[in-house]
Amino acid sequence: RKEVxxxxxxxxxxxxxxxxxxxxxxxSASQSFFWYRQDCRKEPKLLMSxxxxxxxxxxxxxQLNRASQYISLLIRDSKLSDSxxxxxxxxxQAGTALIFxxxxxxxxxx
Amino acid sequence: xxxxxxxPTHLIKTxxxxxxxxxxxxxGHNTVSWYQQAxxxxxxxxxxxxxxxxxxxxxxxxxxxxxxxxxxxxxLNVNALELDDxxxxxxxxxxxxxxxxxxxxxxxxxx
Numbered sequence: 041r042k043e044v045x046x047x048x049x050x051x052x053x054x055x056x057x058x059x060x061x062x063x064x065x066x067x068s069a070s071q072s073f074f075w076y077r078q079d080c081r082k083e084p085k086l087l088m089s090x091x092x093x094x095x096x097x098x099x100x101x102x103q104l105n106r107a108s109q110y111i112s113l114l115i116r117d118s119k120l121s122d123s124x125x126x127x128x129x130x131x132x133q134a135g136t137a138l139i140f141x142x143x144x145x146x147x148x149x150x
Numbered sequence: 151x152x153x154x155x156x157x158p159t160h161l162i163k164t165x166x167x168x169x170x171x172x173x174x175x176x177x178g179h180n181t182v183s184w185y186q187q188a189x190x191x192x193x194x195x196x197x198x199x200x201x202x203x204x205x206x207x208x209x210x211x212x213x214x215x216x217x218x219x220x221x222x223x224x225x226l227n228v229n230a231l232e233l234d235d236x237x238x239x240x241x242x243x244x245x246x247x248x249x250x251x252x253x254x255x256x257x258x259x260x261x
Contacts (some may be wrong), residue, residue, distance in 0.1 A: 044192075083152075083240055083252035084193065127192055135247050136206035137183070140192030 046128050046141035057118045061144045063111040063128030072131035075113045077124045118148045154243050154253035162259045163231050171226045171256045175243030182224040187238040236260045
């Protein structure tokens with residue numbers, strides 16, 4: 041079983057749509073969780089950290105379910121500029137390495 | 151911009167050759183991590199350097215080695231290049247254990 045698993049998509053949605061990405065992780069001892077965004081041929085950039093209580097940043101909402109080892113990202117009112125690959129990331133138990141999923145590709149069209 | 155720079159931007163090598171990639175970390179950061187991202191995959195952790203010492207290593211063979219210098223810049227060396235080494239190599243700097251900021255990457259092609 042891969043350490044971090046995501047549906048690779050692609051997700052093709054119209055502007056204004058709401059889209060949800062899901063991710064599961066295998067190490068129950070993991071402590072830190074993130075969503076990164078990566079544009080084509082660019083470096084990954086931190087979108088948001090994910091907390092057990094859930095957190096929101098504008099149109100983006102992230103949730104963590106430790107019991108199910110499940111992380112989600114909800115994007116409301118999608119914009120063309122949201123088109124990118126979204127990477128689910130877990131920090132390893134030692135707090136050293138970021139463990140990335142393969143990424144989910146989102147394409148928002150007008 | 152993250153303030154993390156990498157050189158070169160692109161590189162083409164042939165099988166069996168050796169390559170050195172360089173990373174200059176953000177000012178004040180004492181930790182550099184290296185990742186390999188193959189096409190269609192997420193980045194994979196190679197190793198991390200903290201204050202010039204290796205501080206963790208992923209599942210990569212010994213022909214992948216690194217250095218961190220007193221100014222916290224870093225090098226990744228890969229010996230005996232294989233076709234599967236073709237990838238985007240990313241370095242990330244941080245003030246351990248805080249957020250890792252990624253550089254733009256070096257795209258390596260092995261022919």
